[in-house]
Amino acid sequence: MERNNIRRQVALMRQSLFTQGYLDEQFVQLEELQDDTNPNFVEEIATLYYRDSCRSLQTIEKSLEKTPHDFNKLDNHMHQFKGSSSSIGAKKVKAECQQFREYCRAGNGEGCMRTFQLLKKEHATLKKKLEAYFQMARQAGPIETASRPK
Amino acid sequence: MNLNNGRGSMSTASSSGAWKSGDVVPDQFPAGLRVLVVDDDPTCLMILEKMLRTCLYEVTKCNRAEIALSLLRENKNGYDVVISDVHMPDMDGFKLLEQIGLEMDLPVIMMSADDGKSVVMKGVTHGACDYLIKPVRIEALKNIWQHVVRKKKNEWKDVEQSGSVDEGDRQQKPCEEPDYSSSANEGTWKNSKKRKDEDDDAEDRDDTSTLKKPRVVWSVELHQQFVGAVNQLGIDKAVPKKILELMNVPGLTRENVASHLQKYRLYLRRLSGVSQHQSNLNNSFISSQDASFGAMSSLNGIDLQTLAATGQLPAQSLATLQAAGLGRSTAKSGIPMPLVDQRNLFSFENPKLRFAEGQQHHSSGKPMNLLHGIPTTMEAKQLANLHQSAQSLGPVNMQVNAHGVQNNSLYMIGQPQSRGQILNESSGTHVPRLPSSIGQPMVSNGIPSGVIGRNGISDVGRGTGYNPVPQNSSMLNFPLNNTPELPGNSYTLGSTQGMSSLTPKGSFPDEVNSEIKRSGGFVPSYDIFNELHQHKSNDWNLQNVGLTFDASHHANSIHGSLDSSGLVHQGFSSNQRSAQSRNPSNVGKAMFPMGAASTDHGHAQNSGQHLSNGLIVDNPVRIKSERHSDASQNNFFHDQYGQEDLMSALLKQQGGVGPSENEFDFDGYSLDNIPV
Helix, strand or coil, X not given: CHHHHHHHHHHHHHHHHHHCCCECHHHHHXXXXXXXXXXXXXXXXXXXXXXXXXXXHHHHHHHHHCCCCCHHHHHHHHHHHHHHHHHHCEHHHHHHHHHHHHHHHHCCHHHHHHHHHHHHHHHHHHHHHHHHHHHHHHHHCXXXXXXXXX | CCCCHHHHHHXXXXXXXXXXXXXXXXXXXXXXXXXXXXXXXXXXXXXHHHHHHHCCCEEEEECCHHHHHHHHHHCCCCCCEEEEECCCCCCCHHHHHHHHHHHCCCCEEEEECCCCHHHHHHHHHCCCCEEEECCCCHHHHHCCHHHHHHHHHHHHHHHHHHCCCCCCCCCCCCCCCCCCCHHHHHHHHHHHHHHHHHCCCCCHHHHCCCCCCCCCCCCHHHHHHHHHHHHHHCCCCCCHHHHHHHHCCCCCCHHHHHHHHHHHHHHHHHHHHCCCCHHHHHHHHCCCHHHHHHHHHHHHHHHHHHHHHHCCCCHHHHHHHHHHHHHHHHHHCXXXXXXXXXXXXXXXXXXXXXXXXXXXXXXXXXXXXXXHHCCECCCHHHHHHHHHHHHHHCHHHHHHHHHCCCCCHHHHHHCHHHHHHHHHHHCCCCCCCXXXXXXXXXXXXXCCHHHHHHHHHHHHHHCCCCCCCCCCCHHHHCCHHHCXXXXXXXXXXXXCCCCCCCCCCCCCHHHHHHHHHHHCCCCHHHHHHHHHCCHHHCCHHHHHHHHXXXXXXXXXXXXXXXXXXXXXXXXXXXXXHHHHHHCHHHHHHHHCCHHHHHHHCCEECCCCCCCCCCHHHHCHHHHHHHCHHHCCHHHHCCCCCCXXXXXXXXXXXXXXXXXXXXXXXXXXXXXXXXXX
């Protein structure tokens, strides 16, 4: 009973992540890769992503502090960051990345900085949500950690 | 795809050349397809790996293009398809694509988050089989096997057309449905594979005309000839046609030479341009068979070239050295490529060693022997030595110490030139070329520890044959006195655990000894360290070390130098290692040139620095006898210093050594007599 409740909650949480636009189809792809040999695959990937992306963000932040802005470099960094964010299905984060790159191409330093703040926020928000989700999923037990909504 | 999990493993044949037995494969195909994934983003890499595994492929992943290239080179037939990211920090994905196409002719799939038309077009023009947009979905990966089959089919057809399907067992049977690779393989694939497997010596050359893409195997000898020809013509004037003529190898085409030349040039450029990349430089070049190219040739060639360029090494000498080096390298082929990287740093040192040998050629005036004594593998020591030899390098030399790093970087720093040399050295077998000429900042001061100590030394030790370019003898004179800050340089040399190439203490006995004798003292590195060491007392100037080992200026230095010198030999590395671990601080000290040791004996480790590099410790016996007083430079190179022994000996001495005179057990070290 308890378990069922938890499971239901997990499912709901998951669903909302999608409907609210935090995650996209790519996340489902990851879930599908999860199997018995890798029961925590998605969580592992998310952890890896966050560890790596924090570093990237710091690099970008440092670059942003230097003026005049080296848009080329910023664009390159962001391209990388966007690639990894998209591979885990971080939809909102990806959108901000895209916006940032456009500002870079336009040479709009102000826009870049603003977008970067938004990006960091999205990045942190998603992190919290995923952590909560994974934690609950673990509680629910192995069986239902990743239900594929399809 | 019908993946028979059950037998999947079988067909996968991960073993290279798995597709040989076509019969077995087909059913499982594409299961077991051997994929190499290259992407610097760890998240993507992990996801891709999982996806590919789910497709029942055999996955190897790496996050650096250089590593990927070396993996591919090591095992030419170990992979069926490569997937690479476009944007990578160390090498552009398209460049990697080109290289793979040139060398291995494998299907390469590019991928990127960038879906702009121009980028995709670039992929096409560079020869990519396919272009995937990130994020990659598993469905896209499921079908990558088609590229493998297609390629094989095309090759097969070509082979057939050419009529000579090659002598091997190419089962010609064009099973036109080549089951996937098995038949296709046979055509060109297998043939070349076979050929290659059977003889390293470019047997393929002969088949060039018959095969669509006869892969010439650039064996050591062949490469040697190539480099010799290039040197003869002068790197700037070397054109494929002339090189081909000079080489006079039947079956070799101008195209083969041209593409090889291109790679060689890239290699040279990389060597000169990348001081910091210690490792990368030679990695690519040093792949297994091609290793000869890389290891030896590149090192030799490059170094020689560089050296030659700098004027230090006359072209002839270069050729000789190269030949020698190459020759030796073959012998030593043990040198693992990775060493190279490190070695590069060390090559710095190595060159010195070689230099010593080369001395004979070059009359640099200084007893280049420095290098001689220096075992190619000398890791840290060598570097130190190199530094010394790098005297000519001038400022660099001492720099090594500056960093005091236990890392190998020490070496590098000091010797800008060493870089070039180190590169040479890295090849492991090359005789350490005196970096002097190179002038390239080899070891930029910050060189990571790993660099020098590790590989560099090994090369040095190995350097067989490569006569170190007598770098302008000045190398030897490293002004150790400068006491470059080598504070405890981390004799990376010794410490390099990586020194695989380094023959364990004494591995190079023959070389070292001979070298030492010649040079009498080589160990430039010691000097350097000495300087660092605080023992300034010793005149460590590299001069002592390399040149004449003025007998040990300081007992302390002896530590270091002993290590280095000894290390130079072979034990160098081993010693170093031990030494290093012992006293990082000593590292610097240890450097002091053996030569110095000869003079001072006392120094031996006085400072406790004992470079314990092992060298010294190693042959306490030797050292004792030597008592550096004679400044026999050679002494340092004991080849087999048992590091521990030396260290202990030194250490012991250290304790008592207050004054330079000390009772360093270095006695044995007196440079003068290093029994070589």
